[in-house]
Ligand SMILES: Nc1ncnc2c1ncn2[C@@H]1O[C@H](COP(=O)(O)OP(=O)(O)OP(=O)(O)O)[C@@H](O)[C@H]1O
């Protein structure tokens with residue numbers, strides 16, 4: 001079976017700095033794949049490279065076995081692959097209403113019946129009609145992230161790239177968004193590639209995950225390996241320990 | 257011991273289209289040279305509390321309080337000039353949205369130097385050295401490279417650490433950290449917390465740590481305040497967080513995914529209107 | 534908040550202000566209405582609007598309003614008369630009534646200002662946003678062209694163009710427009726640079742939008758506010774440049790009652806017969822002030838963030 005997304009020996013360079021070096025990842029159709037790793041290790045860059053937003057210097061990216069030409073993406077690609085950005089505060093145009101934000105992709109791809117589609121997309125992410133004509137600054141972080149998800153889903157993609165969809169949200173809203181994402185994935189049989197720095201979130205959402213550090217993939221694991229402590233790389237170990245919480249190393253003085 | 261910060265009945269009110277909106281409704285807290293965590297849901301007034309202390313409330317809003325003391329300075333009667341000189345040098349705030357708070361057309365290094373130079377008269381070379389040292393201290397791997405990058409050229413976590421470096425470079429006595437580590441991976445998160453921890457332990461800085469990460473707050477802070485709809489609903493020692501009484505806090509703890517626990521879908525909060533009373 | 538559940542039909546105001554509009558048109562009308570309300574809160578902006586409406590009315594009804602002919606004066610008896618009940622603003626060296634000339638001059642002023650604004654501002658906006666968004670060699674080429682225009686003083690460059698095109702008010706307008714777009718391009722480019730890397734622009738790229746669509750529909754609206762303010766601030770300068778050209782005999786030709794040209798010709802008697810230059814000068818002052826106030830108010834009113842929640 002051909003993989004939905006196959007990245008082979010990918011390299012990305014910014015002014016001589018290697019943000020990604022020899023990265024290979026393969027995601028099967030319908031799978032949910034996690035990317036965890038150090039800050040600055042190139043997780044967002046990997047997603048952006050797939051989306052055609054980062055300069056690829058080596059390697060190949062294929063969708064459903066079809067190799068993408070470097071730097072070139074056609075409209076069909078953008079119907080197939082969509083992305084939700086890391087920062088819900090920065091990913092919505094400050095002067096466009098939610099309605100505009102959802103209408104734009106429909107208009108670009110020439111969808112019919114836009115009215116119904118927008119209403120349906122908003123309902124799907126749990127935002128009522130009252131939100132349709134608001135501006136982003138009138139929404140909370142969680143609501144904005146819902147809009148961003150609705151915008152990504154409205155063109156009916158089959159692969160969704162999620163860049164830390166919940167890192168800016170509080171625990172209760174995070175649970176709502178994660179449930180929403182899982183439900184839509186089930187309903188629409190989507191393929192997810194999800195970046196997160198929270199091992200618990202990734203192990204909850206994903207079937208497999210890759211651990212990244214300094215532009216490399218250090219380990220690829222099934223999610224169940226985390227619960228069973230079956231991992232090798234030293235960095236994975238460190239991550240796992242760190243996700244237990246803060247541990248004070250030296251007590252210089254007793255708390256007053 | 258005399259607290260560093262002493263606030264009683266703080267209220268922040270925004271004018272709205274249909275009547276005024278109280279974002280903060282009577283918050284009282286005392287902060288010594290310790291780590292105090294504030295958790296609570298989005299829009300519960302955490303940031304507005306921090307901003308009111310700093311004097312960074314949006315101009316259309318009004319701030320009232322029975323008491324608002326920082327050391328021996330009464331923040332309620334302090335002049336705008338006095339407060340400006342306090343900011344940065346004695347109290348600093350790491351703002352929530354690093355990418356929004358950084359100037360998009362100025363390099364990271366320049367911005368840190370500017371901050372330093374507004375508070376101290378240092379030579380360019382020294383300022384540069386101190387800025388680089390600060391970037392290194394917040395665990396940025398290649399401080400020299402990052403120094404010359406613009407905010408859009410750094411990763412989410414690097415921008416956040418640059419912001420932290422900028423705020424710490426002048427060495428404040430009180431630090432309000434508004435979600436300072438939400439975009440950092442766990443290992444770096446712990447290192448940054450380690451820096452803050454040392455500042456509290458060694459230099460006696462007071463830290464107000466705003467976060468939505470319960471796991472982090474419960475392990476890092478001494479005390480935790482839980483806010484809901486502009487009010488403090490519960491105050492606990494961090495170690496007792498698991499025994500929280502308020503249903504909101506309990507629900508919050510319950511909605512966290514855990515490694516090795518298969519709960520699909522995750523339990524979500526059922527918000528009761530009476531919580532907001 | 535309006536009470537939607539009540540049975541009584543909504544008043545038009547409630548319909549406009551509702552928090553949950555039913556259609557795009559209703560939302561747009563509602564937004565326009567709140568923008569208007571916000572604009573009205575700013576008293577200075579209303580004064581600006583009033584001044585400009587007055588200017589428009591004056592221009593439209595100049596024939597009715599002006600007591601005398603703006604072109605033909607009484608050279609024998611009426612030269613350089615001080616303001617009086619007969620000639621409110623006095624008369625000039627040709628014996629023409631200055632009030633009538635100022636009134637007729639409003640037409641020329643409007644003509645100049647509006648033409649320059651609708652030629653120069655969009656050109657500058659387009660060049661600046663394209664340059665800032667595209668980057669690379671397109672940016673380099675466009676910005677060097679802009680630099681060339683900026684390197685010469687505006688008036689000198691305008692002079693060169695009028696000399697080439699031939700004197701006359703239309704050519705003066707064209708020359709001023711050609712020379713006044715570069716600052717707009719610069720502003721638009723600087724603004725574009727601050728948000729071209731924003732995630733919301735990346736999000737539109739990800740929808741498969743073409744670069745032109747991104748520039749026209751997503752970047753330009755963000756540059757508009759600062760540009761509007763800048764254009765309105767430049768209005769006085771435009772009127773004066775037109776006057777400068779008129780003074781050199783390259784703009785409005787003599788009998789035309791162009792305000793700048795009137796000041797220029799009044800300069801000779803400024804010490805003894807101050808009113809000749811004062812009336813058109815005051816007119817320019819008031820009109821520029823009007824544009825400034827309006828521009829400021831528009832910028833605030835057009836920003837959706839200002840909307841109270
Ligand atoms: N436009 C750019 N120009 C220069 N360098 C860049 C650019 N974008 C990313 N980088 C660099 O690439 C590296 C990886 O960045 P990336 O955003 O992929 O990290 P990340 O893994 O997503 O981290 P985080 O978890 O903090 O978001 C960083 O060192 C960053 O400085």
Ligand SMILES: Nc1ncnc2c1ncn2[C@@H]1O[C@H](COP(=O)(O)OP(=O)(O)OP(=O)(O)O)[C@@H](O)[C@H]1O
Pocket residue numbers: 140141170270277279296297298299300301302303304305314352468842
């Ligand atoms: N400029 C403003 N005008 C009107 N209301 C505002 C403004 N800024 C904030 N608010 C309101 O104040 C309340 C508290 O906001 P605040 O930013 O303090 O929330 P928070 O607890 O920090 O949430 P988050 O976790 O999302 O950062 C919110 O309900 C918000 O709607």
Ligand SMILES: [Mg+2]
Pocket residue numbers: 043044045086163411412413
């Ligand atoms: Mg990232």
Ligand SMILES: [Mg+2]
Pocket residue numbers: 302303304352434
């Ligand atoms: Mg906040």
